[in-house]
Amino acid sequence: xxxxxxxxxxxxxxxxxxxxxxxxxxxxxxxxxxxxxxxxxxxxxxxxxxxxxxxxxxxxxxxxxxxxxxxxxxxxxxxxxxxxxxxxxxxxxxxxxxxxxxxxxxxxxxxxxxxxxxxxxxxxxxxxxxxxxxxxxxxxxx
Numbered sequence: 001x002x003x004x005x006x007x008x009x010x011x012x013x014x015x016x017x018x019x020x021x022x023x024x025x026x027x028x029x030x031x032x033x034x035x036x037x038x039x040x041x042x043x044x045x046x047x048x049x050x051x052x053x054x055x056x057x058x059x060x061x062x063x064x065x066x067x068x069x070x071x072x073x074x075x076x077x078x079x080x081x082x083x084x085x086x087x088x089x090x091x092x093x094x095x096x097x098x099x100x101x102x103x104x105x106x107x108x109x110x111x112x113x114x115x116x117x118x119x120x121x122x123x124x125x126x127x128x129x130x131x132x133x134x135x136x137x138x139x140x141x142x
Contacts, residue, residue: 009086014115018043021074042077050077
């Protein structure tokens with residue numbers, strides 16, 4: 001049986017992929033592709049102002065015919081995302097994801113973004129035999 005993560009720091013992915021609020025959706029999508037991730041933070045300096053996902057780009061912009069070269073990341077992002085700190089309990093992060101119906105949470109300390117924690121990482125640590133953990137361990141489709 002896998003050891004349970006007690007703190008967010010035990011399962012978070014360190015490092016932050018972020019764009020400025022005025023960055024285009026193309027810039028955000030290119031960063032996601034380059035880093036093989038599905039979300040980026042929208043940050044004004046060191047302050048997180050939102051989070052934009054690949055789904056946000058598709059559903060909130062492209063599906064409505066918006067031009068991804070001219071539409072800003074801030075205009076389609078989820079503003080003021082729910083965040084956790086590295087010292088928060090991992091089970092609390094799971095509960096926040098459940099309550100807010102999100103799959104990822106920015107990890108911040110003193111207001112500065114440090115990384116991300118996702119539902120897949122939590123599943124791999126807490127329930128390694130689950131289908132979600134298996135899917136999260138699989139190589140991504142290129």
